[in-house]
Amino acid sequence: MIRITLIGSGNVAQHLIKAFTKSELVEIVQVFSRKKEKLSSLIEFEKIVSNYEDLKESDLYIIAVTDNAITEVSQQLPFNNQLVVHTSGTASIETLDDKNRKGVFYPLQTFSKNKEIDFSVIPICLEADNTFDFRVLETVAKSISKAVFPINSEQxxxxxxxxxxxxxxxxxxxxxxxxxxxxxxxxxxxxxxxxxxxxxxxxxxxxxxxxxxxxxxxxxxxxxxxxxxxxxxxxxxxxxxxxxxxxxxxxxx
Structure with missing residues (x-):
């Protein structure tokens, strides 16, 4: 079981919460959100935190925020040498702070708040700094989608x-x-x-x-x-x- 923490409460984060909740291979440990009420209908309230210092240890931290906020968020994470990825289609893997292992978990789809989506057909584009971390991302991606691709930042x-x-x-x-x-x-x-x-x-x-x-x-x-x-x-x-x-x-x- 791969333990996941999601950081963000927008459309991408909400759809990922729904998809991961249905997976038998991953467990959502926590979700970080400044506004806890935005996610209270999707996950247990006690799993929602609004302080970075309250983040527990996970195998994977997924930053699902706007592109402009990725660097700042990754800098505020209170740990080192953990696997941290973002979900952006345009931001480079280098946007993430160097204190942690870096990667990208990009679901290529348009996400609207009130439109349900079948995640099993959504292409998920992956990038990581090393083979081990890529395999972790691949396992997580394949637990919710049948379409998983290795795609570098330029691609x-x-x-x-x-x-x-x-x-x-x-x-x-x-x-x-x-x-x-x-x-x-x-x-x-x-x-x-x-x-x-x-x-x-x-x-x-x-x-x-x-x-x-x-x-x-x-x-x-x-x-x-x-x-x-x-x-x-x-x-x-x-x-x-x-x-x-x-x-x-x-x-x-």
Whole structure:
């Protein structure tokens, strides 16, 4: 049984608590949170601490806080030579303080507070300074996920940038589509089967092969009609940039 302490109370920490609670291979010893009430529904209240000096010994300490706070938190830990990891997609392993053994435990997924997630399909990207610590992280990761990958800091940075494109930017485009629908009294729900099919296609096709639409077809009449229709300059600029990118097939514009 691997003993784990989680440091943080945000979305990532809360989902990890839920996942680890279901695992038979790990035990959550404690969770550090400045606001204990945020986690009281997820774990026994007596396991929640708000003072670093109250942290007990564990095999693994997982820092699940904002990127800007990782270094400060790791510096405040009142022990040495323990395995301490963060969950960031962009922060280097070197962000952690040198007084402890360092690693990364990065679940590549979008986490929302009120949306349940099946952790077994979430890719977990691991990095550690030595083989022994990596094996510990691998055991912990495989106890909650079937998709575990060794990924170094540079690769993880690339992954995170790619994730922003396929997730955050895509979701923003959903928002724009919803705004256009609402402005014209059209239910956004009509577009949801299209959104679902678009996501399903890349399970069997590369994105470049799945691409359709007026930009792909070089349908200039439709493109001009769309640009003429759009009165919001932000939407119009986004439409132009994406159209040009598709037409150039990802090459520099």
């Amino acid at each position: 993880r940075k690339a992954l995170h940038v790619a994730a922003v494109f396929v997730n955050n930017f895509t979701n923003h485009l959903y928002q724009i589509g919803q705004e256009i629908c609402e402005e014209n009294q059209v239910p956004f729900d009509i577009l949801k089967p299209l959104i679902q099919e678009t996501a399903e296609k890349i399970k069997t096709l590369d994105p470049v092969d799945a691409q359709t639409g007026p930009a792909k077809r070089n349908d200039s009449n439709t493109i001009e009609a769309h640009l003429e229709y759009l009165t919001n300059e932000n939407q119009k600029n986004i439409y132009k940039i994406l159209t040009q990118s598709i037409q150039h097939n990802g090459k520099k514009l």
